[in-house]
Amino acid sequence: AAWQYAHYLFPLEGGEMLSRKLWNECMNPKQKLLLSGDEAIALAAKDAGVALGAGYPGTPSTEILERFGAHGGKAQWSPNEKVALEVAIGAAYGGARALATMKHVGLNVAADPLFTAAYTGVSGALVVISADDPGMASSQNEQDNRRYAVAAGVPMLEPSDSQEAYDFMLRAIEISERWRSPVLLRVTTRVCHSYTLVTPRGPDPAAPAPHFQRDIKSRVMIPAYARAAHRQLRRKLAEMAEWNESCPLNTVTPGETRLGIITSGISYMHAREAAPEAAVLKLGFTYPLPLGKIAAFARSVERCVVIEEGDPCLAEAIRAAGIPIEEKPEMYRFGELDVPRVRRILEHDLSPEALKPPGKPPQLCEGCQYRIVFAALRRKDCIVAGDIGCYTLGVLPPFEAIDSCVCMGASLGVGLGLRHVLPPEQAKRVVSIIGDSTFVHSGISGLVEMVYNPPPDGHVLIILDNSTTAMTGHQEHPGTGRSLNHEPASRLVLEDLIRSLGIRRVFIVEPRMGSDEFDRLLADCLERKELSVIIARRPCILIAKQLKEYEKQRCECEAKGVPAESF
Amino acid sequence: MKSNDANARRRASLPKVFNVVVAGLGGQGVLRGTDILAAAALHAGYDVKKSEIKGMSQRGGSVTGDVRFGERVFSPMVPAGEADYLLILEATQVEPNQYLLGPEGVCITPGMIDAAQLPHKRTLNVALLGALSGHLPIPEALWLEALRAGFDEKFFEANQKAFLLGRAAARAH
Numbered sequence: 001a002a003w004q005y006a007h008y009l010f011p012l013e014g015g016e017m018l019s020r021k022l023w024n025e026c027m028n029p030k031q032k033l034l035l036s037g038d039e040a041i042a043l044a045a046k047d048a049g050v051a052l053g054a055g056y057p058g059t060p061s062t063e064i065l066e067r068f069g070a071h072g073g074k075a076q077w078s079p080n081e082k083v084a085l086e087v088a089i090g091a092a093y094g095g096a097r098a099l100a101t102m103k104h105v106g107l108n109v110a111a112d113p114l115f116t117a118a119y120t121g122v123s124g125a126l127v128v129i130s131a132d133d134p135g136m137a138s139s140q141n142e143q144d145n146r147r148y149a150v151a152a153g154v155p156m157l158e159p160s161d162s163q164e165a166y167d168f169m170l171r172a173i174e175i176s177e178r179w180r181s182p183v184l185l186r187v188t189t190r191v192c193h194s195y196t197l198v199t200p201r202g203p204d205p206a207a208p209a210p211h212f213q214r215d216i217k218s219r220v221m222i223p224a225y226a227r228a229a230h231r232q233l234r235r236k237l238a239e240m241a242e243w244n245e246s247c248p249l250n251t252v253t254p255g256e257t258r259l260g261i262i263t264s265g266i267s268y269m270h271a272r273e274a275a276p277e278a279a280v281l282k283l284g285f286t287y288p289l290p291l292g293k294i295a296a297f298a299r300s301v302e303r304c305v306v307i308e309e310g311d312p313c314l315a316e317a318i319r320a321a322g323i324p325i326e327e328k329p330e331m332y333r334f335g336e337l338d339v340p341r342v343r344r345i346l347e348h349d350l351s352p353e354a355l356k357p358p359g360k361p362p363q364l365c366e367g368c369q370y371r372i373v374f375a376a377l378r379r380k381d382c383i384v385a386g387d388i389g390c391y392t393l394g395v396l397p398p399f400e401a402i403d404s405c406v407c408m409g410a411s412l413g414v415g416l417g418l419r420h421v422l423p424p425e426q427a428k429r430v431v432s433i434i435g436d437s438t439f440v441h442s443g444i445s446g447l448v449e450m451v452y453n454p455p456p457d458g459h460v461l462i463i464l465d466n467s468t469t470a471m472t473g474h475q476e477h478p479g480t481g482r483s484l485n486h487e488p489a490s491r492l493v494l495e496d497l498i499r500s501l502g503i504r505r506v507f508i509v510e511p512r513m514g515s516d517e518f519d520r521l522l523a524d525c526l527e528r529k530e531l532s533v534i535i536a537r538r539p540c541i542l543i544a545k546q547l548k549e550y551e552k553q554r555c556e557c558e559a560k561g562v563p564a565e566s567f
Numbered sequence: 568m569k570s571n572d573a574n575a576r577r578r579a580s581l582p583k584v585f586n587v588v589v590a591g592l593g594g595q596g597v598l599r600g601t602d603i604l605a606a607a608a609l610h611a612g613y614d615v616k617k618s619e620i621k622g623m624s625q626r627g628g629s630v631t632g633d634v635r636f637g638e639r640v641f642s643p644m645v646p647a648g649e650a651d652y653l654l655i656l657e658a659t660q661v662e663p664n665q666y667l668l669g670p671e672g673v674c675i676t677p678g679m680i681d682a683a684q685l686p687h688k689r690t691l692n693v694a695l696l697g698a699l700s701g702h703l704p705i706p707e708a709l710w711l712e713a714l715r716a717g718f719d720e721k722f723f724e725a726n727q728k729a730f731l732l733g734r735a736a737a738r739a740h
Contacts, residue, residue, distance in 0.1 A: 032609075034605055034606065034609050034615060034617070137620045138620075161616075161643075189620070190618060190643060190644065193618065193619055193620065194616055194617065194618040194619075194643035194644075195605060195615075195616065195617040195618075195643075196615070196616045196617075196640075196643065197609070197614065197615065266642075266643075269641045269642045269643065270641070270642045270644075272641040272642075273581070273641040273642045273646075276581055338642065338644050338646060338647075339642050339644070339646040339649075340646050340647055340648075354647075354666070356663075356666070357662065357663040357664075357665075357666060358663065359628065359629025359631075359660070359663045359664075360592060360627070360628050360629045360659070360660075360663075361628050361629075362593065362626030362627060362628030363626055363627055363628070364626070365626065365627070390626070393626065
């Protein structure tokens, strides 16, 4: 019922925020929930009647779809982020409210559809979640995806806590429907994985019913139509920028005129605590920026500092508009911000920061099959092109058995490139190693490359198949034969797929302690100057029990005569 | 340093926030411990924020979780050197987390608990919460309510026993 109030809070023609009193009245204090940002986004998706959510697991975004599925939403893991976004685009072309979730590097994979979806626009709503990881709690880089909003020309919202994650998800849908544009909801690790209080508004009774409306000139991006679409996109962005000047998603906290802070996302929370006396302009709708509002705020204070995590995106854009502001020193581009670091920025403190004492690094579990594989690779002195997953931990002592890790699926291409150029005595020791989920994500194209452009002395690919996406918390993927909610689904049989490409030497082996079977197989594959694929298959020990339970359920279904295709 | 004085004044101007950091190794129940504390503080009517770094937590590495509660909490992260309480589940984790503790902060370690009396070794996190509970303005009943809601009902009895054991141990100290 409280959903109706959303339109007062967020009137379509712009205007003042709902009065605090009325706001409090529509908040039932008993309904307060302690939710992570991810959980809040999932709840908002459910309350907004999102018809379909698609994504690929990636810390810190994974829980959004898991929770949306648990709420009864139609949530599905796609093979990778590009496919997920394309599925969501299709749903939004069909007039539905759609959601695509991914971590920051996932948006690199999905960038292709994103840029052109900005041209085509959508008929329903499309919200793309980019969960960035400043400080790299669990990522290979700390790229700042606010750049994508600018590069692709999609509006961007940035919540600073779970209540805003919930509210901004709803607002993102409204903006998407109003301007028929995909919206980027950009969150960070500390928003995704911090738990703060949320008052939900309840289900929206007005979710539109999907319906196909032909619109060739908007959706078929041949150059003739795309030229017009690009102009249309820039017109929309100009309109949004104007509307954003009075948008209630950007708020001013009054304070002393001596110090003004312009900030967004989690940095707002650190800034409020580090400088409670300061006037603060918090930007929630961060692309296209409300530059008029920003200029007025900057004029109202004696000193105006931009506090932002990661790249100086806000500072650059604001300065480019001719508004004088102070930007953080370069040393604070790296890693997360926190309250002490914001204090240092405000104090112009450039002294070296104390190093955090090292904790205990993570490691491959005792009894993990990968330990046997990495020990064997060391014994053979292999040059190992690695990939992204638990097994990346094979780089740490005692194994130190990985020589590269670039991005999802890169083990194939990097290994092949090395094989092509290295002298024979080195080339013959090159191995590519990839997990089952990563292989499905983007290893398959690399395998096609291996068959199409084979190195002169062949190549060896090891697929570490533990029947799950382990690193991110054991999500399903097409190779497990189970859907996001762990229910039976069609299974992609890796060895069948590989053989179908014409690779004859495909071996399936279960690495076991006290057995030299894996060692012998690896030695044999390295000797032969052919293309070999070794699937080292054994379920992750952390979920072995659970997997048996899932298998039992599958058998029960099959016994009832329900064919797998119909699951 | 002058800035430290200024920071202390700023902090004094904000309503009191309780800062607790729970630290241990993956699989020890660090995050479950912060769940229980956050739920108890929520029931007691506080604004609560809880922050954690997951991802590698199941691979046996160091894990910490921050819980902050008070009238109004801004940042979800406990600033270094400002933790009022540091709850340590594994003795080796005292040293790497010491820098988080404030000058008058209290460190609660497994040494405070008689492990032989624990109903199960996995209840150590709950026993340490019991030891913490005596320091915090949260009624015992709300802690127990949070324990009941936070675990499978069949574990409640063991958890209650561990909690009260820790609570008594802290009083004896």
